[in-house]
Amino acid sequence: MNVSRTVKAIGLISGGLDSTLALALVRRQGVEVKAVNFYTGLCITETQRRKGGRADGTIPQNEALRAAAELEVDVEYVDISGKAYFDMLVHPRWGYGANANPCVDCRVFMMRRAKEIMEAEGAEFVFTGEVLGQRPKSQRRDTLRIIERESGLEGRLLRPLSAQLLEPTIPEKEGKLDRARLLDISGRSRHRQMELAKELGIANWPQPAGGCCYLTDESFAKKFFDILDAREAAGAERAIDKDDVILLSTGRHFRLSPRAKLVVSRSEVENALLEHHVAGRARLEAKDVLGPIALVEGTPTWEERLVAARIVARYGKGKDTPKVVVEWREGELQEFYEVEPERDEARLEALRL
């Protein structure tokens, strides 16, 4: 079959093995591909990079860029981390997975955006690295269908790795894609993908590690729902924003009470990150000894302020001294609390999120 070289497609890439293979499969049919990577602010690898890289000093590479570079495909980042995206995370129509991951809603959101890009670029279809049956919620046959229908991409959303197991798409029906050269992979095993990677000469792909999204992380999910519940209990809107996402992935978190939460930095890089989020929060730091910067949000009682100061003292160089002076700065207000560093681990754990 001869495929016209004028056919254009939008490929959604994460840089993982599946999306890289999907890209290669579509490219080898002579289709002109524009790769798109959606930025959500929730990628664990990106956050690791923001914090200066790994513990051994190396910087994790950007896998989407690596994949696009390896296949020499034009790539564009699209920032979707705005209010509409965060509202979707808080009010998912199709619910959450095991943690705070509303994968079906998230895919629908991304595909709607991909459809806009497809139309703006004059492309004929969108494709992804999704594999039928690979993930328990978002990659079942019924949910793949929901994602296609709700995004408005009916007939124009191709999953090259599983295409032969799914309804033919419009470009397949029109002969613009050769269905026989697409695949019939299903399930969680990566064996066929690894074989295909060898066959296509794709190297250096990242080891599958269960995804790179904070929303699938149990610890992050606990903090995510805590902040929503606390806001709702205080009569505020059940909502999050970009600042919240950064803070939720930074530092140690302690719920002091339904009214107040403490975030304690774990490194110099996190100190710098917290310094950018002082507005509207109290800033704590030990006065005469080195220690972390911490933020308190909400309206703590006097006792809760002292608990926060004791925890901040516990994570600084003065943790083994009888008393530490902790500065509490809140707008124009500056106070000093002389406290005993918190040494009761059980109490600390009871407050930890």
Added chain:
Amino acid sequence: MTGTVTLPEPTRTIDTSGKLCPFPIVEAARAVKALEPGAVLCVISTDPGIQLDMPMWCKATRNEHLATVREGKVFRSFVRKNGR
């Protein structure tokens, strides 16, 4: 950078200091788009990741990565827009 490398005078310079992955690349992509083929863009960044990202982005988009130079905590990436 070694003393033997001479970099061209950039046609345009953008400063992405303080911005982190992927935004230096996002801004570089936007700036390159507005340049004439053959023009050189200099991207100033404080994100160490740009040392990895810029060569890969240039390879993907077929622009020419001339060099990424470190000056203390600041990186300068030089990119020549492709002639397509």
